[in-house]
Amino acid sequence: MHKTHIPVFDIVVIGSGPAGATTARIAAQKGLKVLLVDKRQELGAPIQCSGAVSRHALEELGITPSEEFIHEDIYGFSIYNQQGDKTEIDYQRIKPDEYGKGEGKKPLGYVVDRRRFDRYLMAQAERAGTEVWLKTEGLGYQPLEDGTCEVHLRRFNQEITVKSKVLVGADGLQSQVGKWAGLRTHIKLSELASCLQFIVDKVETDGLLEIVTGHQWAPGGYAWVFPKGHGYAEIGLGVIRTMTDQNAQWYLDQFIQKSFFKERFKDCRILEIQGGGVPLAHPLKKQYADNLILVGDAARHVNPITGGGIHTALSGGRIAGTFLSSFLKNGKKPTAKNLKGYQDQWLEELGNKMWKLYDEKTNIFRTKDIARQDEQLYNTMSSYFSPDSEYKKI
Amino acid sequence: MQKREPVIFQIGWNACINCGACVAVCPQGAGFISAFDTIAVNRPCDIACMMCEDICPVTTISHQHLSELNGKKEVIEWLQAQHTK
Ligand SMILES: Cc1cc2nc3c(=O)[nH]c(=O)nc-3n(C[C@H](O)[C@H](O)[C@H](O)COP(=O)(O)OP(=O)(O)OC[C@H]3O[C@@H](n4cnc5c(N)ncnc54)[C@H](O)[C@@H]3O)c2cc1C
Ligand code: SF4
Ligand code: SF4
Numbered sequence: 001m002h003k004t005h006i007p008v009f010d011i012v013v014i015g016s017g018p019a020g021a022t023t024a025r026i027a028a029q030k031g032l033k034v035l036l037v038d039k040r041q042e043l044g045a046p047i048q049c050s051g052a053v054s055r056h057a058l059e060e061l062g063i064t065p066s067e068e069f070i071h072e073d074i075y076g077f078s079i080y081n082q083q084g085d086k087t088e089i090d091y092q093r094i095k096p097d098e099y100g101k102g103e104g105k106k107p108l109g110y111v112v113d114r115r116r117f118d119r120y121l122m123a124q125a126e127r128a129g130t131e132v133w134l135k136t137e138g139l140g141y142q143p144l145e146d147g148t149c150e151v152h153l154r155r156f157n158q159e160i161t162v163k164s165k166v167l168v169g170a171d172g173l174q175s176q177v178g179k180w181a182g183l184r185t186h187i188k189l190s191e192l193a194s195c196l197q198f199i200v201d202k203v204e205t206d207g208l209l210e211i212v213t214g215h216q217w218a219p220g221g222y223a224w225v226f227p228k229g230h231g232y233a234e235i236g237l238g239v240i241r242t243m244t245d246q247n248a249q250w251y252l253d254q255f256i257q258k259s260f261f262k263e264r265f266k267d268c269r270i271l272e273i274q275g276g277g278v279p280l281a282h283p284l285k286k287q288y289a290d291n292l293i294l295v296g297d298a299a300r301h302v303n304p305i306t307g308g309g310i311h312t313a314l315s316g317g318r319i320a321g322t323f324l325s326s327f328l329k330n331g332k333k334p335t336a337k338n339l340k341g342y343q344d345q346w347l348e349e350l351g352n353k354m355w356k357l358y359d360e361k362t363n364i365f366r367t368k369d370i371a372r373q374d375e376q377l378y379n380t381m382s383s384y385f386s387p388d389s390e391y392k393k394i
Numbered sequence: 395m396q397k398r399e400p401v402i403f404q405i406g407w408n409a410c411i412n413c414g415a416c417v418a419v420c421p422q423g424a425g426f427i428s429a430f431d432t433i434a435v436n437r438p439c440d441i442a443c444m445m446c447e448d449i450c451p452v453t454t455i456s457h458q459h460l461s462e463l464n465g466k467k468e469v470i471e472w473l474q475a476q477h478t479k
Contacts, residue, residue: 048413140424174414174431179424186421189445194415196451241448248451275451277415 009035009131010328012151012164014138014177016043018310019296020170021121022061022317023324028128030325035162036122036130037153039137043118048173048276049310050197050226050234051117052209054109057311061318063124069116071229073107075099075207077385082214082374084260087382090208094387109209111226111234112310136160140180141167141292147333149291166324166334167292170317173277175298181289187300189242191281193221193307196248197236198256199272203265205233212237212259213378215370219243221280221307222381223255232271238278238307240365248275278307282358283351288339295320301350304358305384305391312350319346357391398442401457402470403435409454416446416455436473 011027013020016038024036051071058065076090076099091099091108099108126132136155143149144163151167153160169177178185205227212223220240228234237255239248256265279302287299295301296313303312323342332338343351364380367373383389407430414431421441426434433439433446438460447455463469 046412048411172414174417174427176424176427187418189419189448192415192419192449194449194451196411247453249453273411275411275415276413277418277449279418 006150006161006163007035008148008163009033010164011035011166011168011324012037012162013168013170014038014151015169015171015296015298016122016125016132016134017118017170017172017296017313018121019172019298019301019313019317019320020168021118021125022314023168023170023295023320024130024132024317025121025125025128026318026321027325028125028130030321032325032328034125034130035133035164036125037133037136037138037155038122039135041135042115043122043134044114044116047114047272047274049114049274050224050236051112051114051310052109052226052308053112053310055107056109057314058110061314063121063314065110066120069112069120071111071113072227073101073207074109074111074209074227075107076209078208078210079378079382079385080210080212080214080260081378082212082216087378088208089382089385089387091387092207107207111209111228138171138177141177143290147291147335165291165328166339168320168324169292169294169298170296170313172297173279175294177292178284178287178289178294178298181292183284183286183289183294185284185294185298185300187277187279187281190220190240191279191304192240193238193278193280194241194248194275195221195236195238195278196252196273196275197224197234198252198268198270199228199232199234199274200265200268200270201232202267202269203233203235211381212255212261213381214374215243217255217259218251220365221278222377223251223259225261233268235265235268236274240280278302278309280304280307280361283354287343287346288336290336290339291334292336293320293324293339293342301346301354303354304361305380312354315350316346319349353391398440400438400440400460401442402438402460402463402473403433403446403455403457405430405432405435406454406456409452411452413451415449415451419445419449421445438470 010032221238223237302309
């Protein structure tokens with residue numbers, strides 16, 4: 001049979017979210033031949049993210065904050081309990097010389113537009129030498145005798161096979177790549193927050209990320225009000241379905257119509273509807289297999305207290321890209337045994353802290369008494385975002 | 395454990411936000427998905443744990459037991475044929 005020429009890469013990355021695009025960019029910068037594929041036609045759409053990310057997270061990855069993707073600058077947090085009492089952590093007040101809007105001062109973080117942010121990250125990967133294919137879906141992979149693997153793709157309806165030394169699964173929440181290798185990736189119902197959010201007009205915000213705790217508003221999770229630029233806001237929440245019979249949509253309606261914010265929300269007009277699942281889970285215990293590693297949401301690299309996954313996806317991508325470039329340059333065989341090194345590295349830099357956060361979270365929700373549980377969550381959230389939190393950098 | 399009866403899912407596409415949460419909780423092996431980031435709708439599920447229905451933020455997944463489709467064997471065959479296309 002005539003076999004057409006099969007393209008060969010050092011690494012093939014499935015999924016161009018923050019995790020995949022960063023892995024690809026770093027690996028390409030370090031001289032690897034990289035293919036990055038995504039099944040979407042427009043990255044980041046439909047949006048499944050609120051877009052809050054710290055300035056530190058971007059700086060760490062050499063990402064210059066740009067108007068291209070930033071909706072609004074953020075200066076701190078307001079954490080509310082169920083009744084509406086709050087702990088305000090405004091860095092403009094805590095460190096006025098460093099944080100603020102004036103000359104020489106900076107924001108604490110940003111709310112980004114994931115469509116533009118993901119496109120930007122992909123463009124940076126491409127400029128670093130990555131080959132990028134959109135409208136290209138990963139279908140499966142097959143380790144080969146020679147130590148490489150075949151990756152099966154479908155691009156604009158055409159089936160294509162490429163060869164690669166390592167396949168990186170960065171395919172997000174609904175990840176299939178891990179399953180291809182038989183890894184147990186599904187998340188427990190009790191550890192996946194079911195989320196819904198509205199982008200709204202006519203709700204004022206003040207440069208702070210507002211987080212509302214309390215079983216009444218969001219059992220197992222929390223509700224949020226984020227500034228979204230252009231005078232818009234984002235109202236959303238996530239619930240754990242094993243803790244309630246109602247869905248996220250029902251809770252969001254309750255929160256808007258019945259909470260202590262009901263006056264503030266009374267004229268709100270919905271401009272966009274978004275949602276998704278946020279793993280409040282531990283990272284996967286096994287994030288590697290023969291010729292394969294997982295990164296980002298696909299490996300459940302999400303902060304189990306805040307549900308934030310952009311920073312951890314970016315950091316995970318940096319760790320994966322750096323690891324793979326020295327790994328492949330040393331001519332190591334990408335067997336599962338050898339690729340365990342990636343996970344070890346990840347645990348050391350990031351993962352062990354995430355496990356600790358997971359234990360803290362588990363402790364809170366193990367408390368049977370709901371009032372106590374609410375109090376614990378409120379206190380944990382308040383101290384998590386305080387300037388002296390030990391977790392500030394994840 | 396008592397074996398559950400296989401089900402076929404229907405998704406109300408009008409409410410679905412294509413978020414993939416149903417896929418993320420699903421213990422099925424690789425490929426039990428639709429082109430719209432939801433669990434598969436063209437094959438019966440024999441695990442029938444219903445976690446996909448629970449996680450859905452807009453409760454837009456419903457199911458029928460395979461037995462309810464009895465006599466409609468050709469429907470299932472047709473669905474499956476769609477999958478292999
Ligand atoms: C409602 C909501 C709000 C959130 N808010 C925040 C927040 O404010 N701050 C924060 O830090 N995090 C937030 N998160 C979490 C954050 O969105 C994720 O953790 C983050 O997007 C993970 O990045 P990733 O690169 O791992 O995956 P993703 O961003 O999900 O990217 C995966 C990519 O893979 C592609 N893909 C999937 N399967 C295939 C395939 N078979 N072939 C080809 N391509 C494929 C997809 O098209 C997608 O582009 C939120 C999540 C939700 C649901
Ligand atoms: S019932 Fe369970 S196994 Fe079947 S599709 Fe839904 S989540 Fe997956
Ligand atoms: S969880 Fe519901 S809204 Fe999300 S993709 Fe599945 S069916 Fe659609």
